[in-house]
Amino acid sequence: MIIADRKPFEEIKELTSKAKNILIAGCDSCVAVCLASGEKEVAVLASELRMQRKMDGLEGEIEEIVNVRQCENEYVDAMRDKVEKADLILSMACGVGVQTLAERFPDKLAYPALNTKFMGRPVEPGVWKENCEGCGHCILHLTGGICPVARCSKSMLNGPCGGSQGGKCEVDPEIDCGWQLIYDRLSRLGQLDALVEIMLSKDWSTSWSGGPRRVIKESAGV
């Protein structure tokens, strides 16, 4: 899922300083699983803003709304009544959600309250890690189900590099060396011979380097 983190309050305060009526719009999918959004997170930010704005003598109302997904027109369109009363929509969704709001409500300001980080998953309570960079051509079948693009700090296709020590990455000792993980998994699967093959350079045109991407499924069109 998409992992995000709330922006520092100082920044949010700055973003909202000129607005009078603010609608804080949360998303109950990806970013709620990483506890960056959802009903409670929206209520906490609303409470903080109400207090800060009262202290700073700012007028206006802070409204809250949370819908299932902020990246689908149907859900977003259902917010229209509340959006109309607001000068600013402060989105607590990922960047996709913020852009959906901007597109569906072209005359309203939609600002991000979160920093969208990566595609990953929860590994222990309160910790989320990156797994996939959406390179557009998956090679997990060659690497023991561990992604060298996202989990090797240098995205090496024929690792490890000389900086791998004791299973850790030289970039940061908190990072597991992706290639150590690949080696361990392939060895467990009895597939170490896969590493003898040199992987040729990847065609990055399927990744973001090819510009904004799209997926088309003819059968789903109308």
Added chain:
Amino acid sequence: MNQITEDFEPQIVAFCCRYCAYAAADLAGSSRIQYPPNVKIVLLPCSGKVDELYLLKAFEAEADGVYVAGCLEGTCHFLTGNLRAKKRVQYVKSLLDEVGIGGERLEMYNLSSAEGQRFAEIAREMTERIRALGPSPLNQRKSKEGAIK
């Protein structure tokens, strides 16, 4: 402003676990131990029931100080409720700091149900701390406006 501070009686909300602090408050009462009337108690089934929002809402409702009182560490009726409460208090302290209210207006205490005396001590300690800090910045605006009238 000086006068406001002198007359200032802080409003304090105490979220108390029923197995320790709430029982200790009861004991303080039946033992006739005095504690400041500034403290308003909210009963919780466990300090771990405390939610970030309860704490923020108390401040929004113009409390000058708030504390959570749970069982001594290692003796929670539900094993880890008081440790969770401690983490949440820590987190809300940081929120109060960023908002400008001040994390020092919120505290976590641990005590047992047998400590009526300690309950009163905590209530006094917190009342004195908040008295020294003055009204919550949220209420100061109002006090200033009030003073102009």
